[in-house]
Amino acid sequence: MVTLADVAQHAGVSASTVSYVLSGKRSISASTRARVERSIEQLGYHPNAGARALASNRSNIIALMVPLRTDMYVPVMMEIAIAVATTARTYGYDVLLLTGEEGADAVRRIEGSALADAMILMDVELHDDRLPPLRAARRPGVLIGLPAETDGLSCVDLDFAAAGALCAEHLAGLGHREIAVIGEAPGVYERLTGFAERTLSGLRERCGELGLRLLHRPCEGSYASVSATVGRIFDERPGTTAFVVQNEAATDPLLALLRQQRRAVPEDVSVVAICPDQVAVQASVPLTSVALPAQEMGRHAVEQVVAKLAGRGGDEVVLLKPELTVRESAGPRAVAGDPLP
Amino acid sequence: MVTLADVAQHAGVSASTVSYVLSGKRSISASTRARVERSIEQLGYHPNAGARALASNRSNIIALMVPLRTDMYVPVMMEIAIAVATTARTYGYDVLLLTGEEGADAVRRIEGSALADAMILMDVELHDDRLPPLRAARRPGVLIGLPAETDGLSCVDLDFAAAGALCAEHLAGLGHREIAVIGEAPGVYERLTGFAERTLSGLRERCGELGLRLLHRPCEGSYASVSATVGRIFDERPGTTAFVVQNEAATDPLLALLRQQRRAVPEDVSVVAICPDQVAVQASVPLTSVALPAQEMGRHAVEQVVAKLAGRGGDEVVLLKPELTVRESAGPRAVAGDPLP
């Protein structure tokens, strides 16, 4: 393995000079710099990560904790993870993948061992037990999601309340008066992740303002359970003309069901989803949807981490503004006497 | 930060003794061990990762390279990644997440910087440009997937040829004589990942032996493209009574289409999928399927890596035996005069 000392000898300078060429922390003459860089190139030198971490007290690693379960919004998680890894690389950081399994212990372990310089936590619950050790840590932490108490922490998330409001507005604008929400699986609500509730409250509030009737039903992603849920909704509110879906897995079954029931989308029933764009585009009827900006969230999280590590900027809660893309699944409310298209 | 020396002082022993308690590389009296362990506990000591890596030349990190693209079998990738991370932890390793973006350079970087002790590569192509630097590296590497040349490398993958054969056998056993394969997107075949071709050759061979007619069509995952593909298949081979689907994204659109065309599954048409169990279970008709054993693959890969790092075992190609689970989407071929159930 080629070391700093080898490079120094090859270039005819001292080890510290090579180090300063690498870090740029002291000025180096152009000629020396060129010579050193040529030696690095020729010898194929890569700094030893362990030695560097030991000496500088910086590992250049960011830990990313992803949820263990693979039953929910997996593509979003994956997309965030990849965005985090990619963005981190552009700032010279690598990413350590932790699973939720270890929970708070993982936070303590990383902090204690100095394995990573900072942590990014996904799938944050309202009262997450990883937060106390994270607050106590001397390393910066950024959450993707929004806990009950955010002081001392940085957070990035979609503004789900605004997303809910946006759905309500769009449907109201199309003339709909009765809306049903097909929500996440009951387990999601029980785990108190918060985002589902925030969407709902945004929806409720704006529906109130606009005079819409709103019905909410949690729902598993399976075909059977979507079928049961939709059945109950139409029983209870036969006047329902629009659905808001916040459950990736439920979109396809819902469209299939409506088709089967001879309810045309969007002519008879409108559907608006809150889901990744990819899901919306691939659906059997391209979905008018509010995007889950996975990449943007990952990128933001890394940028906050990097800023904190550079001593810039403090704690910050960033709620990304939702954007609704009009596709084909939502249209004007059908009223009695409407001419067929 | 509490160090080894702090623990040593607290326990009244030398630093090396603490180190030996931790590593178990020399025998330590029960009383000393107990005293040291109590000190570690009380002080909340965690070994510094950088120092340990520097001194021992082992980082206890395994690098995992996942594909950058998020357009294909994402849940499988995620499941593998999580299985790798979880299994690695049980052996005391952490996982570094690399994206495919850096390609061969990432392999060289990890090797040069000693950031990780070993590498696991996913989404391996037949002639992958990461393989030469991996072969040249002094650290063990394990592939998830099967390249054209495997010498000097360990590989784990599903035996896709056997999976194909298994599908053919199952359908033949149910009396089907004409089978159509809905394959991966054309891009997958062009990228030469190999697994799609292996499935096909397994299918072809067994179909030949069993006297079945086989038709293969690549297909994008979108509803429109599945619709077009199925249309062409029935035009060309009206006698087709069974589908083999190797394309996660295509299963739901296919079932929806068949329903729309009034072809009942499994009464009129049988469907067998090669996909993760989760997809099979959640489909509108639970799919008889050959599972993609994501977890098992991840686990195996880590175990091979760990064995190699321990000096045990050499290069090995492990092809996991496929298993077919009977669910509801495949049944006996309908023949003229069949009584209705």
Add this chain to the structure above:
DNA sequence: GGCCGTAGTCGAAGCGCTTCGACCCTTCTA
């Protein structure tokens, strides 16, 4: 012309750990 400030370089002291050789003491064996 002496003095200061600055750019450019070097040497040496660690960072916190592992590991080798050395040492002491007890126990077993001939």
Add this chain to the structure above:
DNA sequence: TAGAAGGGTCGAAGCGCTTCGACTACGGCC
């Protein structure tokens, strides 16, 4: 009962890097 054989512990030498202080040389200033 002497010597060998281990078990248990310690001290010290690194691992490859960063960083601090010190040193040289040079130009500008009064």
